């Protein structure tokens with residue numbers, strides 16, 4: 001039977017053949033705003049449309065074109081995934097995790113997951129960047145659901161005690177001491193939360209709310225990669241500010257932050 005790990009291995013082999021890259025060091029999944037800023041990392045030597053690789057589903061979100069950009073940043077071989085896919089597009093947890101599984105299969109031992117999200121704390125307004133310290137997965141699913149992964153992979157009962165790497169977080173906070181840490185609460189969406197759900201997330205210890213990242217983080221950790229998460233707060237979560245949430249305002253916040261997010265990536269990638 002074909003497993004998600006077979007699909008990821010095939011896609012990784014196809015990616016290697018297309019790019020000539022034998023081994024990636026770092027994979028970066030680009031969320032909104034981050035994608036627009038990532039040009040600051042340099043010019044890719046290769047761009048592969050994800051539609052041409054095994055197992056990838058196409059993004060349905062406007063502006064999330066699916067491609068993998070390969071570039072060297074200093075001595076690091078970096079893969080940028082532009083066009084992440086979400087549960088709310090009708091994808092399974094395995095489909096959401098496939099790009100990250102592919103890039104880890106292509107050698108990446110570090111995975112940086114970026115996203116745009118809602119902020120629960122009124123002091124962390126739109127434009128703030130938060131380092132993810134931990135998450136609460138409220139999607140009611142897992143990329144580990146299904147058959148146990150084949151040997152020699154670790155079992156599906158993956159330990160998440162240090163899901164977001166302590167070492168990577170320390171390096172990021174040393175290089176960018178203005179950043180704070182927070183807990184990311186992952187919802188399925190695509191509707192935004194009710195004020196009561198945000199009150200719940202706050203009571204649970206959440207700082208950020210979003211619709212991505214948690215499943216990718218679990219899948220990357222299962223494969224032994226070091227995981228780092230960076231969130232751009234694009235809006236205050238429902239009920240935190242007086243006004244209603246607008247998807248257009250959320251997108252505008254991402255565009256406005258793009259240049260500073262690019263500069264931050266260019267500063268952080270060399271210290272990871």
Ligand code: 8IG
Nearest residue numbers: 116117118209210211234237
């Ligand atoms: I950007 O307020 C963005 N993504 N769940 N809630 C959730 N996801 C988001 C939000 C938000 N803002």
